[in-house]
Amino acid sequence: MHNAERPAPASASYRERLSPSLWLIVSAAVCAPMAAIVFAPVDGTWALVIGLIVGIAIVVALIASAPRLRVDGTQLRVGRAHIDVSYLGTPEVLTGDEARAARGRDLSPNDWHLLRGGIDGVVRVPLTDENDPTTRWVFSSRTPERVAAMITRAQRGR
Incomplete structure (x- = not known):
């Protein structure tokens, strides 16, 4: 018969991400049209693409870097x-x-x-x-x- 010790029960833990508020995320998303305006004289399509990328990147960075x-x-x-x-x-x-x-x-x-x-x-x-x-x-x-x-x-x- 095998007499192995049972592992100790996992201690209770608490986890929370201190993510930014919705208002901060919405405010950061305003950077998308600003970036689009900067690139609008070059090409309208590229301006929209760059604006979307900038907006998404800022929002993702805010959420990912939340402590x-x-x-x-x-x-x-x-x-x-x-x-x-x-x-x-x-x-x-x-x-x-x-x-x-x-x-x-x-x-x-x-x-x-x-x-x-x-x-x-x-x-x-x-x-x-x-x-x-x-x-x-x-x-x-x-x-x-x-x-x-x-x-x-x-x-x-x-």
């Missing part, structure tokens, strides 16, 4: 930055006026932040590592309650 937010195992990843959840304190969920203040007047120069326009929710997490000059992580999320719950769950090791 990702992930909680995997014991790591919190926001954009390119990552930190072990053992160095984090209790996450704070902010929406509405509190979120606006956190993105503006309450944002400390010692905070690490990744904030996106068009995303109302903000998660603010204090750092407990005394050797780190950063005091808190402040970042946008469309579902800040879920992010905070996943960070807390990862901290408990479930």
